[in-house]
Structures are given as C-alpha cells and as structure tokens.
Amino acid sequence: MGVSYLKVGLGAIVVIAAAGYGIIRSGYVAEYVDNSRNIVTAHQPYSIDKDAQALHSKLRVADLHNDVLLWGRDITKASETGHSDLPRFDRGNVGVQVFTSVTKSPRGQNYKNNSSDAFDNITLLGLVQGWPTDALNELSRRALLQAARLYALEKSHPDKVKVIHNREELEVVLEARDNGSKVMAGILGTEGGHALDGNINNVNLLYDGGLRLMGLHHFFDNKLGGSLHGLSKGGLTDFGQDVVRLMEEKEMIIDLAHSSPAVIEDVLAMSTRPVIVSHTGVKGACNTPRNLTDDQVRAVAAKNGLIGIGFWAAAACDISPNGVAKSIAYAVSIAGIDHVALGSDFDGSVTTAFDASEFAVVTQELLNLGFSEDQIAAVMGENAIRFFLENLPQGERGEETLASSD
Template identity: 80%
Template sequence: MGFSYLKVGLGAVVIVAAAGYGIIRSGYIAQYVDQSQNQIVEHTPYSISADAQALHDKLRIADLHNDVLLWGRNISQESEIGHSDLPRFKKGNVGVQIFTSVTKSPRGQNYKKNSAEAFDNITLLGWLQSWPSNALNKLSERALLQAQRLYDLEKKHPDEITVVHDREELEAVLKARAQGSKIIAGILGTEGGHALDGDIKNLDRLYEGGLRLMGLQHFFDNKLGGSLHGQSKAGLTDFGKDVVRLMEKKEMIVDVAHSSPAVVEDVLAMATRPIVVSHTGVKGICDTPRNLTDDQVRAISAKGGLIGIGFWDAAACDISPKGVAASIDYAVSIAGIDHVALGSDFDGSVTTAFDTSEYAVLTQELLKRGFTEKQIAAVMGENIIRFLLENLPQGQSEEETLASSN
C-alpha cells in the first residue's frame, strides 16, 4: 500500500471547508479520497486473442495482496472507483484472494524514511468513515473491523464469496469452482505487526477474528523490528521473534513485504515454515527502494517461499501489462517457476494499468513471452493455491474426512 499524503491532504482541506456546512465525516469525502488514491490508467479496451482468453478461462487465478476492505465501499456491486469488487473478480476469473487490513500509514509516506510518530492517515480515513471510537484508538480493532467487512459480504452473498480459515475450507471452494461455481475464497491478513498494539496476546484475537497472514512491518519501524522504509533499518526485536514463533505455532503465514533487509534475514534464519513477500518487485528489472535484490529472491525461494509481483510503478517501473509480465519473467529466472505469484496491491493506494476484471491481458502477455500453459497456470494462481493448501492451518483434508467417517 502506498498512501499519498498529498491527496489525503486535499481531502483534509475539503473536510475543513465542509465543517462550516455541517457535513463533516461525509461519505462523499471518503469516496473522493478512495477515488483519488486507487486509479487505473485510462486505456482502450485490451484486445485478447481467442487462445489467450480460452487459456485464461481455464486458470485458477489467485492474488496475494488486495487492500479493498480499507475503503468501506460496497464491493458487492461493480464500481468505477478503484480496482476490485465482486463483479470484477468474476470477470477476471479470480478464485482465491488474500484481503489485507491496513491499520496505520504515516503522513508524508515515502519509500526511504518514515517516522512511526508522524500523523496517521488511516485515523483520518477512519474518521471520515465514522469508525467506532475503539477502531480510531486501537490498531488491532482496525484490523478486526476491516476483517468484519469481508464476513458481512459473505453473509449477504454466500454464493459469491466465502472466508477461508484452513485447508479444508479452501479445498471445498476449489471443489465448488471445479464444478462450475464462481465463488471466491477470501483469506484475511493484515499489513504490519503494529496491528498487535504491542501486545502479543492480540495475535490470538486477530487469529480468532479470522486472520491467517500478517505482514511484520509497513512503512515505519514498529515493536517487531525495522521497516524497509523506517528510520532504524534494524532487524527483528526479541518481541518480533516471539511473534514469529507464535505465528508459526498457529500456522499463520509470515509476510515480509515492507520489512527491512535485516528483518528478512532474521526471519529466514529462524523460520521453520516458508514465508511470503506478498507484494513487491525485483531490483534486477526495476531498481527502486521498494524491491528485492536477486539474493533476497533466491534466499526466500530456497526456503519454499513465494514472491508476489506487484502492478504499480515502484514495483514494476513499467506498469503496462507487458511491463508487469517482464517483472514476472525476471523473477522466475531468479526464483524458479514455483516461487513467483501475483501480488497486485490492488486498491492499495496505487495506480495500475488494468484492474481485476482485466487479468486476461496478463495471461496474454505471458504467452507472448513464451511461457507454457503450465508455467502461466503456476504464476497466475497454482503456486499460491499450493502454498495455501500446505501452510494454512491444516484441519482435515477431504480425503481424511471421508476416511474418518468410514
């Protein structure tokens, strides 16, 4: 996620002006901020060949990182705002989506150096959306509030989306989709361990609230360790190590997107389970402060991890479908085909060249680059699905359930 203070600042100006008219906390202002933050480059409709579309329709599309739950818009209906909603997921053939909560974003946010003490943009956004006082004051409550939005969507549209907590539930969704259903498996996570409010007991609360993935840092240092964009660039703290151990015990997925190189190294040294970088790019093709070095890509993939390639400028440099495909291609050349996935960062305060309804254009660009159908299937979703089946809480597989009933 890359929240632009300039645009939020504009929203703040509107709030001050609106105060005189008694319309503070207007939903229109929140919608304006959403629209200004999550943009798509204007383009003519992409022309998809019959072969590319036929292949895309057979794929199981999965994505590691989407922030749409932050904005409070009605994602059951197709919108001209942002990058994703249920109708657009269906058009893009998305079957598995990780939805992350965003709980804090510092004023003046940038990729080089941010202070944890800076004014928090998410507090302002929450105020605009009329969040309850506990969510305005506690980051853990913000994570749970955004998670609840997915449960509310599931309750209203049970045939379209289900919140998945373990392998068994994911297998059930995959089976339903194989039989023709368009239901989406939604998995909950959060962006940054500051969502714990400095208390490891809150990891239990987040887990009970449905979260199965947690990023350790976001744009600033926190109690767990240094951010890639923080002031210290430090590694894991003792508290951070305790959190990682407990996450592994609970079979939660550790995400090191936004973590300092020292944190990534410390996590790899102690981890007994594979980790992910949910949304990133690779310096070998796009040399920005946001992206991974070749050595980091090799180290993460060597331990069974996943690299989610993002679609925005700091991740891909060239955000066209062709440019995103080039980043994927380069990452595969370093990590191997089994360790590269989609990490869109859709609705994460980024500008992209396509939205969730247009995923087929990426399938087409990978075909143009000479990827085989099996390789395209791996990158577009199978790698994530395999990873989740192996690393979500295990429960009982369908085969085990049948065996135990006989």
C-alpha cells in the first residue's frame, strides 16, 4: 500500500457515522475515499503493436500485490473507480493475483517515521463501510473480513475466481486456463504482522481463514520488529522469530515489503524457505526511502526469493509504462531474470499511469527494451507462478482452511 492518508474530514466522518446518516449507510463516503485515493492518470489509449498483443495474449500474467478487497467496492462489474475489477483483470489477462488485506494505516502516513500509536485511518474506513464490531476492534478480524470478500466472489462467480490454498489447486486453475477457462487464481495475504494482534495463535487463525502469505510489517513498528517506516528501525524480536518459524512450519509465504533493513537481514539469516518482497522498487532505478538497495535485492535472490516491482511514484519514480519497464529491467540486471515479478500495488492508495486492464503495455515496453519473449514471460508471470507452485502448502495441509464467506 502506498503512502497516503484519508483526505476526508476525519472528525466529520466520526460525527456523521455516530449519527447514522443514510449517506454513510449507502457507502457514499467510502466511495468518495476510494475514488480519491486510487487514481489512474488521464491518458490516451496506449498503442500496442500486433507482436506485443499476440505475445501478451499467450502470457500467464501474475501480480504479487493488490489491495482492492479493502474498499468494499463491487468488483464484479466494470468500473472507472480505482485500478482493478474482474472485467479489468480479464482484459489484462491476469491469471494469478495476490489479494492483500490492509488492517491499519496511521494518520499522516509517510515513508520515514510513523508511530504505531497514531490515529488509525482504517478504523474510520471500517466505520463508513459498516464493519461489524469485532472487525473494528480486532485487526485479525479485519484481515478475515477482507478475505471473506474474495470467498464471496468465488461463490457468486466460480467461473471467474478461485481462491487458492495449495499447490494442487493452483495447478488445476492453470490447466483450466490453458484450456480456455477465464478463471483467475486468487491468493490471500495480509499487509503487516500487526494483523496478528500480538498473538502468535492468530497465525493459525489467519491460515485457517485462507491466508497463505503475510507481510511482517506495514508503515509502523509492531511486536515482530521494526518497519522500514517506523521509529525503531530495529530487527526481528523474539516474538518475530517465533512467528517466522511458525509461518515456515505451515508453509506460509513471508513478505518483506515494508520491513526494516535489519528485519530483512534477520529473516534472510534464519529462513529456510524463499521469501518475497511483494511490492517495491530498487534504489538503483529510483532512489527513494521506499526501495531496496542492490545488496538487498541480491540477498533475496540468493535465497531463491522474488522481487515484485511496483507501479507508483515512490517505487518507479517515472510511473509511465516505460518508466515501470526500466525499473523492471534494472531489477533484472541485479537479481537475474528468475527473481523479478510484478508487484503493482493496484488499489493500494496509489496513483498509477495504467490499470489492470492495461498490463499489455508493460509487455510492449519490455519488448521495446529488448527483452526476449521468454524473459517477458518470466517477469510477467512465470516467475511468480513457479514460486507459488514450489512454496505454497501441499496436499491436505493446504486444505485446512475455513474456506467460507459466512
């Protein structure tokens, strides 16, 4: 999720919500916030030549980070709100999408220093969306609420979405797509280990609720250790080490996006499984506080991990399709072709120059930069697909999920 905060009169929302006005119940304020935070810059349709379009239509596109479940938007219908919905995923040829729950966001959010005690914007968003009391009070329940939205989509549109819990389920979806199916594999995760509410047993709770990926941090320090954007910049705590061990035991994927350099170093030193950095940039292409150093990129790649390149300004600097492609190219030059993927951060309170329907423009720009078809296929999806087929849970262990939207 990109840096931002809800630009709505916060006190006014609380007063209106408390009064129970119809505008809140009908979701107008939530829709306003969604529209104001998830922006696609105005542009003419991108020119995609025949070779690029033909190649893109054959790709298995996979994206490591999307926050659309936060907003409560009906994504079954085509819309101009935000970056993604089911029709736009289809037009962009997205076959595998990680959907991440966002459970806390500090007021005044920035890339340098945030306090965990700052006022939480997600609580307000939950109020205007009418979240139940448990989700307003418990971060773990917020993660499960957002997961339930994907299960509801799967139930209402089984020909469009399949929630993935294990390698075997992903293989089935990929085979179906090879035979003409339009079903998209959805993998559930959460952005930040604060969603555990400081209780290691909630690793099991989130796993049983279908989540197979967890970022350790978001914009502030938590019980696991220091955030890249927090106050301490510390490493893994004893609790954080215990969580990492349990996640590895359960074959949950660890996401180091937003973690401090010290946490990244600690996790890479103790982990026995590959990790991802789901949505980031690289300082060599875009020198901002948000991005990874070349040494960090090499270290993640050395452990067979995956770097997801983001599409917003702090990740790519130049958010044009050409700018995003150049960031991808730089990451490949450091990590190698097998360790770079897409990490859009679509619908993560960011501004981008294209949406999920326009992934083909990235294919075009990579061709323009001289990437081969095999290299483009790797970055656009095959690296992520291989990673998930190797690292998601296997067999019965992967099916110990509630798999319910109730």
